[in-house]
Amino acid sequence: MKTSCLLVGFDGLRPDLVGPELTPNLCRLKAEGLTFANHVSVYPSETRVVFASLVTGATADRHGIIGNRYVDRSIQPPRYVDTADAALLEQIDLTSGGRLMTATSLGEALKTAGRSLAVLASNSRGATRCLNHKARSLGQICLSGHFDDMATPKDVVADILKSVGPLPPAVEPGTPDLEAQTLLTTAFLDHVWPRHRPDVTLLWYSEPDLSSHFSGIGAPETRRAVAHTDAEFGRILDWWLVEGRGSGVQLFAASDHGHITAHKRVSVADAMRSAGFKTSSAPGSDIDAVIVPGHVGAIYLTSPTEGNLAKAAAALMDTEWCGPIFTRGRNDVDGVVPGTLAQGLVMAEHGRSPDLYFCFRSDDRVDHYGLTGGTYFDNDRRSGLGLHGGLHPKELASLAVAAGSHFKGGAKSDLPSGVPDIAPTMLHLLGTPSPTTITGRVLTEALETTHDSQIAQTKVEQFQAESAGFVQTLERTRYGGATYLRGAWRGADSSASQD
Ligand SMILES: [Zn+2]
Structure with missing residues (x-):
């Protein structure tokens, strides 16, 4: 049976918000598959950086999207690059000879292997583009939940939108972004899967990130956004249990980072x-x-x-x-x-x-909602709202669950894992060569074929620096040749391990 992979992303979802009342469908998936209980983001823990890590299987030092915004000093005069600007990203990729990302992406690796990738995302234009920055030139499917101009290939997306469109406009800050998640779910279930059967699909919900930023991580609006995206995911899960699983689809649910207040x-x-x-x-x-x-x-x-x-x-x-x-x-x-x-x-x-x-x-x-x-x-926003980008363990902690014929069922792994591990794991399952720029590892401990006796020890590392009374500490874990960030803080106490 042909294997394919579907990853459903919940932007900015803290794993400690996953529970039977708020996210019953994610809990159903956890019962079917394997939960990575120590899954972490990368630094900087910002969406466009993490998306680049998700699709290149590499950390920022390899892929080069080193911040949501950065200063490009390779040209004179230096210019400010805001990666929310998808047109600018495509222009940089074109003028740099395809070096917007300095690591090979899933879109490129799959194209080389004669396989397909579809991206459906309700994020900003730039974030959506970061999930497959070469979608246009590679002729791969990209459907934005809000922006018509992101569509590739035009005719394929026009066909999809004939029945599920028109796209809802981007929401005002403070309003949960719900309609777009429903539209993307329907587009996948009714069109992208039955007509195109992509080898890999990245279906990424922009919530609860937006609501966390503008209403607060535990605010009623954010909880509504979480519940809505979970319900949409429930439609995917229902389809998967009836049809997808039997068709070889390996189903992943993930988030890109957490939030702190x-x-x-x-x-x-x-x-x-x-x-x-x-x-x-x-x-x-x-x-x-x-x-x-x-x-x-x-x-x-x-x-x-x-x-x-x-x-x-x-x-x-x-x-x-x-x-x-x-x-x-x-x-x-x-x-x-x-x-x-x-x-x-x-x-x-x-x-x-x-x-x-x-x-x-x-x-x-x-915080006000009982979240650490x-x-x-x-x-220019107010206190009480969600933020991320740094190295607090709750910014780094991310959701990852995998289910399907290749994965252990109803299981939990306490081994460290991270966002860059997902792409090499997918490519491994597809039997497709992994790019040499990958820094992540194949998550073998999750696979049905791996016995517990094959699982090795993790190594925790701590680093400190001090100058004139200023002390800082960084903690990392190493496993299977990959390195994971556990947290960093000012001071010498091991606050990251007090969870
Ligand atoms: Zn994000």
Whole structure:
């Protein structure tokens, strides 16, 4: 029987929100398949970075989407790249000779093997494009839940939309995005599967991420979004139990990152200005530090001399709100600036990386809805709302469940696993060669053919850096040749392991 893979994504769903009342259908899937109980995201834990990791099976240092936004210093003058802009992504891919991502994607690997990929996603244009940035040139199916202009191939999608369309407009912030999830589910069940039978389908729901950002992680609106996407997933599961499973479909449910709750607003620009830097959120003349907006601290210096780097890092270390800081590696562990850790430790050192990556200081406080994980923040929204991008264990913790003829049923694995493991596992199941740029591993422990005696030990690693009273700690796990981030925090306590 021919094997194919269907991955249903729940953007930003914290695994601790999965339970019988809120997500009965995900619980049904867990009973059928194997749950990866220690599944983690990558750094930065931002959607477009993680999507690139999902489809390349690699961390950011390999694929090069090193932030939702970054400064491209490979051209003069440097330009600001917002990866939400799908047209810009396609233009960069074209003008760079196909090097928007510097690792091979699922779309490319499957095309080379004569196999097909379909993407159905209700995210932003840019995020949808990150799931298959070459969909247009490779002639693979891409259906956005909101944007007609994302459709590829045009005739295929026009045919689908004749019966399930028109596409609902993107929702206003604070309104759960429900209609698009229903439309994409119907499009898969009624058209994409029966007519095209893709070898791999990525069906990605934009919720509960949107509602978590604009209403709060445990807010009624967000719970409504979770319940709705779970109900839509229930339609997929019903189909799978009757038809899909018997047709060789391996069903995955996953999320890309978690969320923690913003509690106190701060200003990165103020701290940098008081250290003497002229700052902006984009490159320009008379600017000597670009502070990339968002929850991933990223600073690009116009003149990144050792002295300027040390001055910028000291300005951050002096604040109450700065968490772990990463600079280019002086060696495998230490950053070039004393007290910082090497970007390579979090698998984020790439030619496009900022001079300083930092996390806003996070903690284990419990929010208004009883959910653990708090953080300082710097944006124009209010406290109490969800954020992600950093290295708090609740930002990194992600959902992953797999079911089908190849997987152990009703089981749970406590071994570490991560987003980059999904693509190599799918390619393994399809019998398709994996690209050499992959950093993830095949999740063999989940496979029916693997005995418990074949499962090896995990190795936990801890790294610390200190300078002038500023201490930071990073914890990782290694298993099967892959490296996983467990968490990083300011201070020396092992807070990541107190879960
Ligand atoms: Zn996301």
